[in-house]
Amino acid sequence: MEFTYHADIENQKVKFFLKRHHVSKRLLSKIKFNGGEILVNGKEENAVFRVKVGDIVKIITPDEPVNDELIAEETDLKILYEDEDYLLINKPYGIPSITGLKAPTGSMCNYVAGYFISHGYPNKTVHLATRLDRDTSGIMIFAKHSFAHSILKTQNSDFTKKYYAIVKWDENLAESGVIDAPIGRAEGSIIERRVRFDGLLEAKSAKTSYQLIMVKNGLALLDVTLHTGRTHQIRVHLAYIGYPLLGDDLYGGDTHKIQRQALHCHYVRFDNHFRENLIEVDCGLPEDLICLLESGIKEI
Structure with a gap:
């Protein structure tokens, strides 16, 4: 390029x-x-x-070859936006962002690798810019070359990412709020995180804000903005203030109505440094979260 x-x-x-x-x-x-x-x-x-x-x-810049360690696979991707530098995809829940030692296939990175190859792009290396948990749905950003990836990582205040989250509602839930609390690993776990003010176990500053959008059938729909990007940040912060995500059994969420965390990345906005344009994408709630709001928690 x-x-x-x-x-x-x-x-x-x-x-x-x-x-x-x-x-x-x-x-x-x-x-x-x-x-x-x-x-x-x-x-x-x-x-x-x-x-x-x-x-x-x-x-x-030289063309970037296929990563030999990443198995390319093809599937129908829900592409929300694409230009020469970035690819934005609506990820379904239940699919991991990256591969693991015991699961070398079936991730979004596998599918994007297959997409790049099938379209004959000169740069075939997959650059994952934003990651989602397996059971979180919504917008993922892939950079189509290493320069675009490095540029995106330098955007702080210019980068916005928002999520829809569903929690049980009660009258103590404020209409808006800011959670500014450091997050680190939980003792004895390589997966679980928690708010830590002791500075131990890789604790780092973390900030999340939210706005109450709707109350329906005993549930609250929140529009959540990430100001930092810590592992499980929204899940940990909402559980910390007493409102764990529906379906999030790791952090105390009720799983009677949904078996995955009720979290969906619905909005991103950032500048494309190369084309001097603003990339702004919004996608609505997926069907399972709509059904969750409709059914509510009456039967629990």
Whole structure:
């Protein structure tokens, strides 16, 4: 792929000029050793060449091959958005985001690898930008090249991700709230997390906010915004304030009406640095969560 920039500082080394455009040392190394090019005004140069104001700097990144350790599989993907840099998919619940040692197939990464190959894309390496738990549904973001992946990871305040969550309602549930509490691993478990103020077991700051959207049949539909990205963050934070997700048996949620956590990533917004456009995607509640709201908890 090709990316073009116009120099605006006199006598600056190419590597420092490109760093201002988020080109990392790692990407420059790939360009140098894997068949890419750095061109200044159409002539190949190296990373220490000094540019002048007005020079046209172009980088040509090498194609990214298939990951031999990832088995490519084909399925019908629910594609919500696609351009040259990003692929956004509506993931069903029950499918893991990534493979595991005992489950080398059947993940979203397997299916995206198959999609890239079947469409003959020059870059076939799968770059997972946002991960969802197996039983969480909704929007997943895949970058279609390593440069797009690294750019997305640097977006903090410019990146928005929202989830629909369903919990049991009572009159003590505030219409909106902010949960600012660090999350770390639970003692004796490699899977479970909990709020920890002791700083132990990889505890890191975590912030979640929510808005009450609807109360129906004894249930509350929340619109939840992630401000950080910790493992199981929404599940842990809602359980911490006394409102675990319906179906989330790991964190105390009622499983009588639904056997998966009632959580769905419905909205993402971020800037595409390369095309200078805003990517904004919203998808509604899946059918099983609609049915959950309709049936409520009357029979429990």
